[in-house]
Amino acid sequence: MDSDAPRFAARMTLDTDGGASLGETRVRLLEAIDRHGSINQAAKAVPLSYKAAWDAIDTLNNLAPQPVVERVTGGRQGGGTRLTDYGRRVVAMYRALETEYQTVLDRVAAHLPDAGASDVRAFRQLMRRASMRTSARNQFHGRIVGLRDGQVDYEVRLALDDATEIVAVITRASAENLGLAIGQEVLALVKSSSVLVTTERGMRVTARNQLWGEISAVHAGVVNDEVVIALPGGRSVAAVVTHGSVEALGLAPGMAAGALFKSSAVILATYD
Known part of the structure; x- marks a missing residue:
């Protein structure tokens, strides 16, 4: 050469x-x-x-x-x-x-x-x-299994695997721009700061997405900690939680916990 x-x-x-x-x-x-x-x-x-x-x-x-x-x-x-x-x-x-x-x-x-x-x-x-990268800590590859037109916005249901679904609500214009359709593969992004952690099942909350699993890691910080919850099927979701909240809830690896986040906190991306 x-x-x-x-x-x-x-x-x-x-x-x-x-x-x-x-x-x-x-x-x-x-x-x-x-x-x-x-x-x-x-x-x-x-x-x-x-x-x-x-x-x-x-x-x-x-x-x-x-x-x-x-x-x-x-x-x-x-x-x-x-x-x-x-x-x-x-x-x-x-x-x-x-x-x-x-x-x-x-x-x-x-x-x-x-x-x-x-x-x-x-x-x-x-x-x-x-080679653009995203700052969203949680990235999920899923398949669209449900679309509901709400006139102003769209509700999009994604199957991550046979046991786990998440829901996103995006504007109608965004849904049309992305060309969303049943069966389409998309990327769902959720910032860790948008995820709440709970250890109490049965709580009545407005968060549409409630993913339950087991805490696999707690990365301690000065003010905030990162809590990683392992989900069934091998996936995981990370949340940024104040250090005080981690101590108050007694969050530690091995505990059952739920990751809660609103459908409006989910960003969808598609690729040509």
Whole structure:
């Protein structure tokens, strides 16, 4: 290849129907979990912070059709974390595609001098803009199973899996702009600050979405704590709760808890 030709390194990202979910850092994290059987050691190997590693795993498990990582309890080592068989297949597929991807990029780069410099710059700008990320902590990949026209707004029901549904209310204009339809795959975003945590079942609240599970982690902060609730099916939802509330409720890993959030707090996104 001409030494003056730009070289594009294969830093591949795989998309689900709901958007980008799997890239180099997350794959290296999965590989490290498979080697070490420990999220703590895997995070150090990448490197990532312990919390960032768990955030990445929670996101992957939420977006994947089945869990890629599972917690293991008991045993002589006191438990740990391991890849599921599905997770190993995902990693193997990613690495195989990455090899082919690099071969294609090298072939394309060899011909770039034939294109105008402005074309190359425009392409690079497009690549940067297309890599947009969201600050929403909770990202769920779901399928639309219900649409109700309320004249001004639309109620959208999403099935995350066979056991879990969430409801979003968006404006009629937004629903039409997104082209929503039954069976469509979409991404649902919920900020962790919009999620309330309760330990009392049967409470009468206005929050339409009530997801019950077991607290898997409490990340302590100076003022606020992050509480992560593991849901049936391998997904999870995170909430930011004041440190005082965590202490008052006695929130701790292993407790049954519910994540409550309004339907208006759910943002929907689709991808062409």
